[in-house]
Amino acid sequence: MKNKSLISITDFSKKEYLEILDLAEEFEKQPVQNIANGKVVATLFFEPSTRTRLSFESAANRMGAKVIGFSDASSSSTSKGESLVDTIKTVSCYADIIVMRHPLEGAARLASEVASVPIINAGDGANQHPTQCMLDLYSIRKTQNTLDNLNIALVGDLKYGRTVHSLVEAMCNFNTVFHLISPESLKLPSSVKMRINEKKLKYYQYREIQDAIDKVDILYMTRVQRERFLDIQDYEKVKNTYILDYSMLAKTKPQMKILHPLPRVNEINTNVDNTPQAYYFQQAQNGVYVRQALIAAILALK
Amino acid sequence: MSKKELVVSAIKNGTVIDHIPADKLFQIVRALDLKDCSNQILMGNNLTSRKLGIKGIIKCQDKFFEKEEINKIALITSYVTLITIRNYDVVKKIKIEIPDAIEGMVKCYNPNCITNHETVLQKFKVIDKKDIKLQCLYCQKITKIETLTFL
Numbered sequence: 088m089k090n091k092s093l094i095s096i097t098d099f100s101k102k103e104y105l106e107i108l109d110l111a112e113e114f115e116k117q118p119v120q121n122i123a124n125g126k127v128v129a130t131l132f133f134e135p136s137t138r139t140r141l142s143f144e145s146a147a148n149r150m151g152a153k154v155i156g157f158s159d160a161s162s163s164s165t166s167k168g169e170s171l172v173d174t175i176k177t178v179s180c181y182a183d184i185i186v187m188r189h190p191l192e193g194a195a196r197l198a199s200e201v202a203s204v205p206i207i208n209a210g211d212g213a214n215q216h217p218t219q220c221m222l223d224l225y226s227i228r229k230t231q232n233t234l235d236n237l238n239i240a241l242v243g244d245l246k247y248g249r250t251v252h253s254l255v256e257a258m259c260n261f262n263t264v265f266h267l268i269s270p271e272s273l274k275l276p277s278s279v280k281m282r283i284n285e286k287k288l289k290y291y292q293y294r295e296i297q298d299a300i301d302k303v304d305i306l307y308m309t310r311v312q313r314e315r316f317l318d319i320q321d322y323e324k325v326k327n328t329y330i331l332d333y334s335m336l337a338k339t340k341p342q343m344k345i346l347h348p349l350p351r352v353n354e355i356n357t358n359v360d361n362t363p364q365a366y367y368f369q370q371a372q373n374g375v376y377v378r379q380a381l382i383a384a385i386l387a388l389k
Numbered sequence: 390m391s392k393k394e395l396v397v398s399a400i401k402n403g404t405v406i407d408h409i410p411a412d413k414l415f416q417i418v419r420a421l422d423l424k425d426c427s428n429q430i431l432m433g434n435n436l437t438s439r440k441l442g443i444k445g446i447i448k449c450q451d452k453f454f455e456k457e458e459i460n461k462i463a464l465i466t467s468y469v470t471l472i473t474i475r476n477y478d479v480v481k482k483i484k485i486e487i488p489d490a491i492e493g494m495v496k497c498y499n500p501n502c503i504t505n506h507e508t509v510l511q512k513f514k515v516i517d518k519k520d521i522k523l524q525c526l527y528c529q530k531i532t533k534i535e536t537l538t539f540l
């Protein structure tokens with residue numbers, strides 16, 4: 088993985104991302120490791136995403152690296168009309184690795200073609216967000232002690248949710264049974280279902296969380312956004328169907344965990360937060376270890 | 390050469406684009422920018438064809454198409470035969486084919502794709518040759534024949 092950019096989850100082989108998860112485990116045991124002294128990590132956020140940026144900066148700091156960069160495009164030279172290509176070429180001279188988020192799809196791929204240092208994609212529009220996917224995998228493995236042969240429910244907006252698409256794609260390597268819970272108009276796209284079929288895996292589709300919640304090891308929640316509905320009445324009809332409440336957890340499998348990429352709005356009632364099934368805040372915490380592992384592996388510090 | 394087979398007169402040197410489906414002729418003319426071409430051009434449409442029923446044909450004097458131009462034709466229709474003429478003789482006859490990859494001639498249909506905002510060579514993988522589906526190597530979105538525009 089040395090000097091390799093991470094733009095899409097498919098850029099790394101199954102073996103490679105399992106190595107990252109193992110390395111992340113080491114960082115979880117020992118988060119502060121001064122192995123990146125003298126290294127410079129650039130975080131270029133052409134669109135703001137405080138959560139993701141802080142997670143990367145925390146990861147870099149815990150390894151002793153210095154962080155440079157900007158948190159939204161207005162504070163960068165982009166606001167003066169500089170092209171992405173020029174910005175990336177310039178920052179390549181200042182940093183050992185570039186973490187970038189950009190509102191346009193394909194921006195990270197283009198950056199990786201012109202940069203002289205490796206790029207980590209921290210989200211390019213609606214396209215890819217591979218580190219989110221890796222921390223999801225880490226959280227699944229940590230809570231279930233395996234990635235193999237699991238029953239995973241994906242809930243909410245399965246049509247537009249990029250984290251859902253990447254997670255399905257990655258979990259297709261592990262003999263997963265998928266339980267897809269969504270409104271009719273937000274079902275998983277056929278291009279993603281094709282991936283499941285190619286691996287000859289099973290998927291089931293449901294309208295309500297209760298229909299699947301007791302069968303699964305992981306309940307992966309996403310938000311159903313009003314903007315996704317052409318007809319506001321359709322939204323009103325389904326909006327409460329995809330809200331998880333404490334009362335729905337009575338008969339789940341004992342080790343079942345609830346994940347959510349965060350931020351949540353109202354799709355998980357706060358009365359779920361203190362249940363043994365709630366795992367979304369630890370999941371965010373795991374993001375730091377996974378990002379430490381990625382930076383360390385790509386900079387060949389480990 | 391009988392009158393029945395050849396309604397459009399012959400050229401001395403150049404290229405003949407033959408067996409064009411009649412409804413694709415003007416798309417090809419547009420894609421190749423033939424309206425701005427100063428060479429002698431002979432064109433016919435709705436001509437009788439044993440293969441297609443009716444067909445179109447374009448003959449360009451002293452013009453030999455580049456690979457990129459041929460790829461453009463292929464994306465519009467892959468039925469076409471491309472004939473190279475030298476001194477009134479057919480020296481080469483090829484059935485054109487859709488390539489596996491396309492570079493720099495098609496616009497990604499996705500308005501949020503970086504290629505529509507930065508100066509960058511557009512690149513696509515051809516994932517379906519029959520129904521023409523081009524996957525952008527940057528944003529991963531698929532441009533189909535209905536959404537395809539040439540640069």
Ligand SMILES: [Zn+2]
Nearest residue numbers: 497502525528
């Ligand atoms: Zn594109």
